[in-house]
Amino acid sequence: VPDPVVRSPEDLxxxxxxxxxxxxxxxxSAFYALxxxxxLAxxxxxxxxxxxxxxxxLEPQRLAPWLDAHPDSPRLINMYGITET
Structure with a gap:
């Protein structure tokens, strides 16, 4: 994916x-923007x-708008781990 697209939530x-x-x-952070x-899309x-x-x-509470808008939401997987701290 080209950099300009990645940096634009609307284009992505x-x-x-x-x-x-x-x-x-x-x-x-990128997902919150998406x-x-x-x-709005x-x-x-x-x-x-x-x-x-x-x-x-991940701040799970920030996913509330997504979950409200997508009741049949895709599986959300948090892979952030201790090795990344």
Missing amino acids: HALLVSEGVTVLSQTP QAADA PGPRLSLEAVVFGGEA
Whole structure:
């Protein structure tokens, strides 16, 4: 994925939708931004089946808007571990 797309939550959201991506690995910070872009995005929905978090600590309470908007949410996997601290 080109750097400019990765750095734009709106562009990344559009790419994930257009390519039908089902598994996404992101830092929590990047996902929070993607979550905000998803809330504002009209049209087709994401096809995610799993989101894997790593690289920094996850704040589960910040996922509440995502879980409310996606009751059939993809599996959310927190891979952040002690080796990353």
